[in-house]
Amino acid sequence: MAAPRSTHYAAVLRIIRYVKGTLFHGLHFSANSSPVLRAYSDADWAGDPSDRRSTIGYCLFLGNSLISWRSRKQAIPSRSSTEAEYRALGDTTSELLSLRWLLEDMGIPQPSSTDLYCDNQSAMQIAHNDVFHECTKHIEIDCHFIRHHVAQGTVHLVFIGSADQPADLFTKAHFPGRFRTLLSKLKLVSSQPP
Structure with missing residues (x-):
């Protein structure tokens, strides 16, 4: 707001076109949807050219219904794509746990583990490996948090390819065809007014 540039104006126009x-x-x-919770987590790496901070995104489904989503820039730049993805997994795990507790309070317990889909195999390996390396020292709290909930079940x-990752919609801009494909994965409906 203090020093707007043409790039900021272009971004505002893009947002208005989107809305x-x-x-x-x-x-x-849907009333016929299963009460099983599943989550998708994604991050771009250093996607903001002005400060090189990453954007994380996640979405959670109860059956086929989208019930929670988020997109935000990370507080500090990540030093690798794995770090950006792992921090996104930490945020997604926090939201997932909150929703599991809420669903249990509402009489819809989740008796089995909740599938959390991620498209970064290195981040998934860190969650399963209880040996800390120098490369994970700076994300140690997230490592303990996620590893604890993976170990507890x-x-x-679950690995998911980037092409099938619906949370990708929340992390970066897409071409119209890809955007529509990702939008359809979120099970949104479109209805024109009468």
């Missing part, structure tokens, strides 16, 4: 094109999109909650990490 205008999605006015009649909404979430659909609360979270089950």
Whole structure:
């Protein structure tokens, strides 16, 4: 706001075009959907050219219904794509645990572990490896947090290819075709007013 540039103006125009094109999109909650929780976590690496901070994104589904999502820039730049993805896994795990507790309070317990889909195999290996290396020292708290919930069976990490990752929508801009594909994975519905 203090020193706007043409790039900022272009970003605002892009946001306005997006909002205008999605006015009649909404979430659909099916009564026949299974009460099984699953989560998708993703991050870009150093995606912001001004400060090189990464953007994380996640989305959580109850059956086929999208019930929670988030996109935000990380507080500090990540030194690798694995670190960016691992920090995203930490945020997703926190949200996943909150929703598991909320669902249990509502009488919908999750008796088995919740699948958490991630497209970075290195981040998944860190979650399963209880030996700390020099490269993970700076993310040690996230390592302990995620590893604890993986070991307890609360979270089950599952690899998903980047092409199939719905949380990718929350981490970066996409071409229109890819954007529509990712949007369809979120099970959004579009309805025109009468």
